[in-house]
Amino acid sequence: MxxxxxxxxxxxxxxxxxxxxxxxxxxxxxxxxxxxxxxxxxxxxxxxxxxxxxxxxxxxxxxxxxxxxxxxxxxxxxxxxxxxxxxxxxxxxxxxxxxxFPLEEGEEIDDALGVVELPDFYRRCFAHPYLKSRGFTFDDYEYFPVGTTRGLNFRYDDYVVFPIIDEGDVVGYVSRHTWNKDEIDRHNSRVRCKGGYRILRFRNSTENDFVKLLYNYDAVIEGVTDTVIITEGIFDVIALTRKLEIYDNEHVTAVATFGKKISRTQIYKLQCKGVKTVILGYDGDAVEAIKKTAGELNAYFRVFIADIPDAGKDWEDLGIEEIYGIFSYRLRTPAEYRLLKVQELK
Ligand SMILES: [Zn+2]
Missing domain, CATH: 3.90.580 (DNA Primase; Chain A)
Structure with missing residues (x-):
């Protein structure tokens, strides 16, 4: 009923x-x-x-x-x-x-999640050279828990581990290797010739399917948070929160869908909390993914697309001025966005 x-x-x-x-x-x-x-x-x-x-x-x-x-x-x-x-x-x-949320006959939204153990010897940290190099400030460590296994768990040596939290429970984690992509690629091609261990850029939890998870979901407050900025990854959420200074803003918050698409469960999770407006903030080069995702969101929310002018940049790369410019002048409706992208191709 x-x-x-x-x-x-x-x-x-x-x-x-x-x-x-x-x-x-x-x-x-x-x-x-x-x-x-x-x-x-x-x-x-x-x-x-x-x-x-x-x-x-x-x-x-x-x-x-x-x-x-x-x-x-x-x-x-x-x-x-x-x-x-x-x-x-x-x-x-x-x-x-x-x-x-119109469901197909017999379709059910499965948002059930199990609690996940963080890697052995995980301990939260409040300073880390790699994260510092990516611009982390004191507030970032405070609001977005992150840690390492302190050299006690070789599988996670040289990784930083971000717990994914949902209603206070750890329901997953993302572990990011602290080398950049080129270093990892170089290492892996050496390994291919000479043997040894390949390095994975990410070593994430596997228990709960990531299509059921949203990063920073607990910052969306039921009945209070009106607007949610949807991004691709954890570093986007943190960079946006820092640059827009929305750490304590209950009305606007950023979440990540772990990639350039959104699932029915993720949509449902936002809807359950009474979110009315979503701003799609995927990377500028993801034009087709943005069109598709915006279309899906449009059935449930008021949708705007943050149209990043420089296709090669993400929220980490963009300066504060540029970000304010985007939120002031470059929020498009899905229809506007489609039209503009057709024109830009000409
Ligand atoms: Zn009784």
């Missing part, structure tokens, strides 16, 4: 009063005395977003084991069938994800 956000808030308020419940730490469950067995603090009503396993207003008692699965059953169970609201098709309601 689809509820408007008003109805949802009304129900949560009334159920809280009725049960004399309190919200748990994350605000995802109302905890109360069980109406059936009377055990205090064992009865939970789920009020978080819909996931694969959980639907809003499911309830369960961890003492007597009774459960309800629908809002109607819950209201009956707590003796308040009068609170039942009529289903709505209000397109502006934030939690109407099923309605806004």
């Amino acid at each position: 689809v509820l408007s956000s008003n109805d949802r808030e009304f129900l949560i308020r009334e159920i809280t009063k009725e049960l004399d419940a309190k919200a748990d730490g994350a605000g995802k469950n109302l905890i109360a005395r069980c109406p059936r067995c009377g055990k205090e603090g064992k009865y939970g009503v789920y009020v978080g977003k819909e996931t694969q396993r959980k639907k809003p207003f499911m309830s369960h008692c961890f003492s007597c084991g009774c459960s309800t699965y629908t809002l109607e059953a819950l209201l009956d169970f707590i003796g308040r069938p009068d609170l039942m609201v009529a289903p709505t098709a209000d397109i502006d309601a934030r939690l109407d994800t099923n309605l806004l």
Whole structure:
């Protein structure tokens, strides 16, 4: 059943009063005395977003084991069938994800994630020569945790490791070798002739598929963050945050999709948090990928494309002035962007 956000808030308020419940730490469950067995603090009503396993207003008692699965059953169970609201098709309601997010018959959005262990001996760092060379400041280390395995785990020697965090849990990591691409290529071609170990530029976690992950997702605050800048990679997010000074800006934040495309799950994750506007900030040379991704996003958000004039540059290369110029004068709608790119080819 689809509820408007008003109805949802009304129900949560009334159920809280009725049960004399309190919200748990994350605000995802109302905890109360069980109406059936009377055990205090064992009865939970789920009020978080819909996931694969959980639907809003499911309830369960961890003492007597009774459960309800629908809002109607819950209201009956707590003796308040009068609170039942009529289903709505209000397109502006934030939690109407099923309605806004048209799914094929039988299709399900799989956003379930397992917690991932960081490499053995990982320890966070607050200074690193490689990251310094890429412009990292004190705030960057503070807001974007990164670490190394301190020479104690040979697989990750010479890598910096960025945890990917989702609702406070580590759900993946990206490890970047600290040599530049040319050095790695040279090393690998030597290895091809003389034998030895090849170096991978990235050595990332494998447990959760990266199409289900967004870097910096927890900085998108549900119901508060209005605009999200979508970039390709972690270093783009950090460079943009630093150069636009949006570390503490709750309304605008940058995320990365780990490449030049966005998945249905990643779109769904942004939609769940009530994001309204997205600015697509893929590298300037990714014209076709930008057109395609902008088209996909356009069904769910107000979309702008940050049209980087120099195709060879990414957010790390661009100066602060250039970036302000792009956000002031070069945000295109998908239609404008398509038109302009056709003209530029002529
Ligand atoms: Zn009970």
